[in-house]
Amino acid sequence: xxxxxxxxxxxxxxxxxxxxxxxxxxxxxxxxxxxxxxxxxxxxxxxxxxxxxxxxxxxxxxxxxxxxxxxxxxxxxxxxxxxxxxxxxxxxxxxxxxxxxxxxxxxxxxxxxxxxxxxxxxxxxxxxxxxxxxxxxxxxxxxxxxxxxxxxxxxxxxxxxxxxxxxxxxxxxxxxxxxxxxxxxxxxxxxxxxxxxxxxxxxxxxxxxxxxxxxxxxxxxxxxxxxxxxxxxxxxxxxxxxxxxxxxxxxxxxxxxxxxxxxxxxxxxxxxxxxxxxxxxxxxxxxxxxxxxxxxxxxxxxxxxxxxxxxxxxxxxxxxxxxxxxxxxxxxxxxxxxxxxxxxxxxxxxxxxxxxxxxxxxxxxxxxxxxxxxxxxxxxxxxxxxxxxxxxxxxxxxxxxxxxxxxxxxxxxxxxxxxxxxxxxx
Numbered sequence: 001x002x003x004x005x006x007x008x009x010x011x012x013x014x015x016x017x018x019x020x021x022x023x024x025x026x027x028x029x030x031x032x033x034x035x036x037x038x039x040x041x042x043x044x045x046x047x048x049x050x051x052x053x054x055x056x057x058x059x060x061x062x063x064x065x066x067x068x069x070x071x072x073x074x075x076x077x078x079x080x081x082x083x084x085x086x087x088x089x090x091x092x093x094x095x096x097x098x099x100x101x102x103x104x105x106x107x108x109x110x111x112x113x114x115x116x117x118x119x120x121x122x123x124x125x126x127x128x129x130x131x132x133x134x135x136x137x138x139x140x141x142x143x144x145x146x147x148x149x150x151x152x153x154x155x156x157x158x159x160x161x162x163x164x165x166x167x168x169x170x171x172x173x174x175x176x177x178x179x180x181x182x183x184x185x186x187x188x189x190x191x192x193x194x195x196x197x198x199x200x201x202x203x204x205x206x207x208x209x210x211x212x213x214x215x216x217x218x219x220x221x222x223x224x225x226x227x228x229x230x231x232x233x234x235x236x237x238x239x240x241x242x243x244x245x246x247x248x249x250x251x252x253x254x255x256x257x258x259x260x261x262x263x264x265x266x267x268x269x270x271x272x273x274x275x276x277x278x279x280x281x282x283x284x285x286x287x288x289x290x291x292x293x294x295x296x297x298x299x300x301x302x303x304x305x306x307x308x309x310x311x312x313x314x315x316x317x318x319x320x321x322x323x324x325x326x327x328x329x330x331x332x333x334x335x336x337x338x339x340x341x342x343x344x345x346x347x348x349x350x351x352x353x354x355x356x357x358x359x360x361x362x363x364x365x366x367x368x369x370x371x372x373x374x375x376x377x378x379x380x381x382x383x384x385x386x387x388x389x390x391x392x393x394x395x396x397x398x399x400x401x402x403x404x405x406x407x408x409x410x411x412x413x414x415x416x417x418x419x420x421x422x423x424x425x426x
Contacts, residue, residue: 040319043069046097047078048254049278050149050306051336059326066319074254075099076393085313086112092311094320098146100305100381102389103135106145110138113145114310119321121147124328131381132345136307146307147328148345150336152273153375154210154301156294157280159287160364162268166195172366176295182211182238185297189247192268199249202267204239204403205396206253210271211235213382214301219392219420220385226424228417231382232395236416240409243402250403259283271296273303274372278340281362293366300375305345343372350377387423394419 044052056068071093073081079102085092086109098106106113121144125133128148136146156179160170168188169175179185189200201207212218215231242248249267251258261267262284270276272293280291308324310317326332333344334354341360349355350373358369385391398416401407407415 038065039067040065040316041067041069042094042316042320042323043071044095044097045071045073045078045082045093047073047075048275049282049340050097051278051340051342054339055327055332055335059323066323068323076389079389082106082311086311090313092313094310094314094316095324096309096311097149098136098307098309099389100135100152100302100307101384101392103146103307104384105386105389106309107136107138107143108386110143110145112312113143114312114314114317114321115143115145116147116310116321116324117142117144119318119325121321121325127346127348129345129347129376129379131379132305135381136309146309147324149306149308149328149333150275150304150342151345151376151379152213152275152302152304153343153372153379154213154296154303155272155371155375156269156296157272157276157291157363158269158294159265159290160292161290162196162198162265163192166192166268168192170292172292172294175292179294179297182297186238186242186245186247189242189269190245193246198265199267200247200269201242202249202251202258202261202270203253204243204248204250204399206271207242207248208235208239208396208399209392210273210296210301210303211238211298213303214296214298215382218382218384219388219395220383220424222383224385224387226391226420228420232416232420233413236395236399236413239399240402240412243399244409248403250400252400263287271303274337274341274343274368275304276341277360277363277368278342281340288362289364291362292364293368293371300378302375302379302381341368343376347373347377387426391420391423394423 052070056070060066060068082092082096124147132148132151137144158175163170178188192200212231212235215234217227217230219226219232221227249261251261251266262280263286308327310320310324314320330349333346333349334352336342337344337355338358355369359365360368395416398407398412398419402409402412
C-alpha cells in the first residue's frame with residue numbers, strides 16, 4: 001500500500017503504499033507465545049491503512065485461540081526494521097507486509113522466509129495478475145515468499161471546491177483534459193497558484209514517484225545496474241520544474257502537517273494510487289464530497305502494492321499462513337477495497353459487481369471500480385531492483401533539500417546521482 005511515496009502512504013495506503021504478524025504475548029518475536037490453553041498472539045506490522053481493524057475483530061471471533069496485535073508504523077521504517085531483524089536472526093514478525101518497492105531486496109533473501117509453496121500457496125498462482133505473482137517469487141522460481149494484497153494503479157485526486165474557486169473546471173473528464181502531459185500539469189499548477197496564492201501539489205516527492213513509475217526503466221535494470229540517466233532523470237527534471245514554479249506545499253508525507261493539509265486546503269491535487277483513497281478518507285473525513293478523481297498525466301502507471309510474508313523466525317508459521325490466506329480471500333479483499341480503496345491483485349474480482357459497480361461516495365461517487373482495475377490490467381511494471389527502496393529514499397531526500405532551499409536546483413541532479421551511487425555500491 002507505501003507506499004512508495006513513502007504505499008507506497010499506499011499505504012496508499014496503500015498504500016498505498018507493511019504488515020507483520022509477530023508471535024509473542026510479550027511482544028518479542030522469537031519467543032513462544034502459545035499459552036497452556038493454546039492461545040496464540042500474532043502481531044501485524046504495517047504502514048498506512050490496510051483495512052485490518054474490522055477484519056481483526058472478525059478473524060478473532062472465528063478463531064478464539066488467536067489474538068492479533070496491529071502495529072502500524074512509518075513506511076520506510078517498517079522495511080528497515082524488518083531488514084535489521086532478518087540480519088540479526090531474531091525479532092522479526094510472524095507476518096511482514098512488504099511493498100513492491102522493497103520486494104526484490106527481500107525476495108533475494110528467500111532463505112529467511114517461509115516458502116509459501118510448501119504451505120499450498122501454489123493454488124493461488126492462477127488467481128493473481130501474472131506479474132504480481134512473479135514479483136515475490138525467488139529468482140529460481142522455487143520459493144514464493146509472499147501473497148499479494150493490492151496493486152497501485154494511478155490517478156489524480158483533486159479538490160473540486162478549490163478548483164472551482166480558482167476558476168478551473170471540476171468535472172473529471174474536463175479536469176483530465178487539462179493535463180494530458182506533465183508539462184501541461186505544471187502549467188495548470190501555475191494558473192492555480194497565480195489565481196489563489198496557494199500551493200498546487202503536496203510534495204515534490206509525490207510528483208517524482210508517479211512520473212518515475214511511468215517510465216520504461218526505473219532506478220535499476222534487470223542486472224541491478226543503476227540507471228539514473230533514464231527514467232529517474234525524466235522524473236527528477238519535471239519535479240524540479242514544479243518546485244521552481246512554486247507549486248509544492250513541501251509537506252513530508254505521512255506526517256502530521258501533511259495530514260492536516262488534506263483538510264486545510266494546503267494543496268489542491270495529488271497523485272492517487274488506489275491505496276491513497278483510504279488515507280484521504282481517514283485523515284480528512286470532513287472533506288467528503290469535495291474530492292474527485294481524474295486521469296493521471298502521461299497515461300497509466302503503477303505506484304505501490306504490497307505482499308504478506310512469513311519470516312522463518314516465526315514460532316507460529318502455520319497460524320500465520322492461515323491468517324495470510326484468509327486475508328487474500330475474495331470476501332476480505334472486496335471488503336478492504338470498499339472500505340479503504342486498496343485494489344485486489346486478483347483480476348477475477350474486477351468483474352465482481354461488488355467492485356465493478358462500486359462508486360466511492362467520499363469521492364463524489366467516482367466509479368473507482370472501473371477506474372483502477374482498468375489501469376491495473378494494462379500495467380507492465382518496472383523491475384525495481386534489490387536496492388530500489390533505499391535508492392528512492394536517497395533521491396527523495398535530495399528533492400526535500402531543494403524544497404527546503406538548502407540545496408540549489410542547479411546542483412540537485414549531480415547530488416541525486418551521487419547519493420544514489422552511494423546506495424547502489426554499499
